[in-house]
Amino acid sequence: MFYREAGQFKSTYTADMAVFPILQDRIGIAVILLLAFVGVPLIGNDFFTTTVMIPFLVFSLAAIGLNILTGYTGLVSLGTAAFMGVGAYSCYKMTTWWPDMNIIVLILVSGLFSAAIGVFFGLPSLRIKGFYLAVATLAAQFFLQWAFVRVPWLFNYNASGAIEVPLRTVFGVPITGATASPETRYFVCLCLVVVLTWLASNIVHGRIGRSWMAVRDMDIAAELMGIKLLNAKLLAFAVSSFYCGVAGAMMIFLWYGGGEAADVFNIRLSFNVLFMVIIGGLGSLIGSFFGAMFIAGLPTILKFGLPAIGIPLAGATAEHITFMLVGALIIFFLIVEPHGLARLWQIAKQKLRTWPFPY
Amino acid sequence: MSDVAARPAPNLLANGWVKTGLILVGVVAAAILGARLDGSGTLYKIFIDPFEQMVSAPDLLVQTIWEGLVTGVLYALIALGFVLIFKASGVFNFAQGIMVVFAALTLVGLHEKGVPAFLAVILTLGVMFVLAVTIERVVLRPLVNQPDIILFMATFGITYFLIGFGESVFGGSPKQMIADQLYLPKGAIDLNILGGLVSLQKIDIAAAVIASIMIAALAVFFQYTRIGRALRAVADSHKAALSVGISLNQIWVIVWFTAGIVALITGIMWGARSDVSFALEIVALKALPVLILGGFTSIPGAIVGGLIIGIGEKMGEFYWGPLVGGGIESWLAYFIALGFLLVRPQGLFGDKIIERI
Numbered sequence: 001m002f003y004r005e006a007g008q009f010k011s012t013y014t015a016d017m018a019v020f021p022i023l024q025d026r027i028g029i030a031v032i033l034l035l036a037f038v039g040v041p042l043i044g045n046d047f048f049t050t051t052v053m054i055p056f057l058v059f060s061l062a063a064i065g066l067n068i069l070t071g072y073t074g075l076v077s078l079g080t081a082a083f084m085g086v087g088a089y090s091c092y093k094m095t096t097w098w099p100d101m102n103i104i105v106l107i108l109v110s111g112l113f114s115a116a117i118g119v120f121f122g123l124p125s126l127r128i129k130g131f132y133l134a135v136a137t138l139a140a141q142f143f144l145q146w147a148f149v150r151v152p153w154l155f156n157y158n159a160s161g162a163i164e165v166p167l168r169t170v171f172g173v174p175i176t177g178a179t180a181s182p183e184t185r186y187f188v189c190l191c192l193v194v195v196l197t198w199l200a201s202n203i204v205h206g207r208i209g210r211s212w213m214a215v216r217d218m219d220i221a222a223e224l225m226g227i228k229l230l231n232a233k234l235l236a237f238a239v240s241s242f243y244c245g246v247a248g249a250m251m252i253f254l255w256y257g258g259g260e261a262a263d264v265f266n267i268r269l270s271f272n273v274l275f276m277v278i279i280g281g282l283g284s285l286i287g288s289f290f291g292a293m294f295i296a297g298l299p300t301i302l303k304f305g306l307p308a309i310g311i312p313l314a315g316a317t318a319e320h321i322t323f324m325l326v327g328a329l330i331i332f333f334l335i336v337e338p339h340g341l342a343r344l345w346q347i348a349k350q351k352l353r354t355w356p357f358p359y
Numbered sequence: 360m361s362d363v364a365a366r367p368a369p370n371l372l373a374n375g376w377v378k379t380g381l382i383l384v385g386v387v388a389a390a391i392l393g394a395r396l397d398g399s400g401t402l403y404k405i406f407i408d409p410f411e412q413m414v415s416a417p418d419l420l421v422q423t424i425w426e427g428l429v430t431g432v433l434y435a436l437i438a439l440g441f442v443l444i445f446k447a448s449g450v451f452n453f454a455q456g457i458m459v460v461f462a463a464l465t466l467v468g469l470h471e472k473g474v475p476a477f478l479a480v481i482l483t484l485g486v487m488f489v490l491a492v493t494i495e496r497v498v499l500r501p502l503v504n505q506p507d508i509i510l511f512m513a514t515f516g517i518t519y520f521l522i523g524f525g526e527s528v529f530g531g532s533p534k535q536m537i538a539d540q541l542y543l544p545k546g547a548i549d550l551n552i553l554g555g556l557v558s559l560q561k562i563d564i565a566a567a568v569i570a571s572i573m574i575a576a577l578a579v580f581f582q583y584t585r586i587g588r589a590l591r592a593v594a595d596s597h598k599a600a601l602s603v604g605i606s607l608n609q610i611w612v613i614v615w616f617t618a619g620i621v622a623l624i625t626g627i628m629w630g631a632r633s634d635v636s637f638a639l640e641i642v643a644l645k646a647l648p649v650l651i652l653g654g655f656t657s658i659p660g661a662i663v664g665g666l667i668i669g670i671g672e673k674m675g676e677f678y679w680g681p682l683v684g685g686g687i688e689s690w691l692a693y694f695i696a697l698g699f700l701l702v703r704p705q706g707l708f709g710d711k712i713i714e715r716i
Contacts, residue, residue, distance in 0.1 A: 076508065124697060128704050129712070131451050131511070131655065135647045136700060139693030150684045221716050267644070271515065278512045323523025330516035335501040338509045 431669020
């Protein structure tokens with residue numbers, strides 16, 4: 001009744017090809033942005049902001065990164081966490097070299113280092129395909145994780161081997177470090193995620209995105225049509241690693257606030273990000289957000305939600321139950337909708353369009 | 360002008376093996392030359408020194424190779440489970456690693472409850488059968504005909520579920536494998552060869568022997584039994600197998616059960632060498648480079664791959680590891696496998712990937 005495009009006529013091709021062609025969608029996205037920028041800081045307390053919203057944003061960005069590679073270009077990667085780690089460490093090194101530089105700029109620039117490393121480890125993708133490539137990307141994961149521990153230069157030779165996030169201010173407001181308020185960190189995360197998502201949306205809807213999707217659907221056919229596989233695949237690795245690197249830098253600097261980064265960026269994180277992409281929906285940006293919400297939010301909900309509805313759980317048992325439930329839910333969602341939550345969302349929209357008269 | 364004259368001479372460089380061989384020879388020659396000129400520098404340490412060590416202390420070399428061999432056999436066992444399932448159902452079964460842990464934990468847990476050791480083995484096999492049936496019913500059957508990556512993801516779900524289930528039933532603490540009760544030998548044999556002592560753990564010898572027997576048994580099973588033929592038929596083509604009256608569901612249960620048996624034996628062997636704990640799951644990740652090295656669809660590939668990775672990794676760690684601060688075992692296997700893959704993208708023994716438009 002309310003969600004209909006009837007009467008909305010397009011008079012230009014540009015309007016017809018818009019990402020949100022329907023007015024209601026544009027209103028919806030505006031409401032969501034308004035909620036994120038104004039609603040959350042007003043309503044949510046510090047706990048909510050730090051344990052729910054910031055992880056959600058960080059994981060969304062990482063999931064978008066992997067989705068560009070796996071969902072849009074069809075190259076399965078299990079090295080996401082390592083590329084995130086590269087971002088975190090390069091941001092750390094750069095802020096040590098140039099303490100006065102704007103930290104937000106540094107977080108973005110650290111993505112470039114990650115992109116370079118990603119291109120290097122993406123080289124085998126030109127020859128290796130499918131699951132063989134997935135396993136080959138594990139080489140990146142294990143090698144980089146090893147480097148994070150064994151190369152003391154990366155963590156400035158400190159004894160603990162951990163990244164210590166220093167206090168950095170932008171225009172006098174502390175952004176990172178112990179004194180930065182959760183709201184500030186949330187705002188920085190949100191701005192980065194919104195800008196980068198907008199950028200990603202433009203990339204995947206444009207010429208580059210189309211060539212990626214052609215490569216995904218069949219790379220030989222794409223090659224015959226004149227798409228240079230070398231450029232397309234390596235560009236996908238570069239852009240994907242850039243996003244992952246920025247997410248990694250955000251993770252350490254804006255969420256964890258330092259710590260044993262080598263432990264953080266382990267293989268389980270790589271798998272988790274892959275879950276997000278697949279549960280959310282391959283080749284869908286909004287799916288990345290759904291997936292991040294699902295995988296990052298589920299343990300928190302189970303941890304704090306189950307006791308709230310009267311199922312008391314001890315710490316260790318809760319963790320085991322969480323594992324079992326996550327596993328079961330992954331299988332459940334795959335069976336119900338193998339194309340991910342994004343497809344469910346599409347179906348819901350389709351239903352809403354004809355509601356209340358389905359015929 | 361005849362056509363023959365116009366035809367260019369056969370280009371040897373077009374052959375991948377020849378090209379790689381030439382490049383390798385060139386690199387090695389350049390490195391040795393550099394190392395000789397260098398005297399005592401880094402190049403010397405990389406290209407000359409390890410080999411001199413190998414020649415000067417052959418007993419250490421034999422010991423390292425033996426250790427690599429044994430590790431390789433155990434990697435090969437895990438990889439075997441993957442290959443069985445991939446061949447028969449095209450599922451990249453990530454859960455094989457956790458199945459190993461789960462089987463071993465069930466065995467040890469049952470024995471702790473007072474069940475005699477061999478009865479516990481039989482009961483564990485029963486549990487693995489129930490697991491196979493459950494996985495087939497709950498996970499695989501509804502997901503039939505889905506893209507590979509979805510099935511791959513589903514085995515991740517199984518992994519998570521089994522981790523949580525195993526930890527809540529058996530607890531997360533490491534356990535001792537009941538090696539004595541299963542009459543597995545322990546202790547070591549010291550051999551006096553090449554002017555030094557080489558110590559061979561009896562359990563390692565047992566592992567190698569048992570692995571060989573199991574692989575032979577599997578080969579016979581695949582080659583000469585009715586079910587084995589059915590399995591090979593399913594591996595070739597699901598549709599053709601269905602059309603001649605082979606029940607896919609039944610075959611999948613059998614395959615997952617076979618993988619479960621392999622997992623149990625692997626679990627006993629790994630458990631006897633170290634503890635039975637969830638850390639084994641990480642070790643199982645080592646089976647992945649073995650897989651891509653050998654090819655996903657080849658049982659001999661799993662074994663040869665396992666041996667190459669095992670020996671390569673131990674040699675690398677022992678002779679070259681100290682140069683970069685050690686611990687290179689965690690990633691060396693992947694780089695060895697990558698090196699092979701760049702020459703043969705489908706692994707050493709894998710089916711050639713034919714792509715059509």
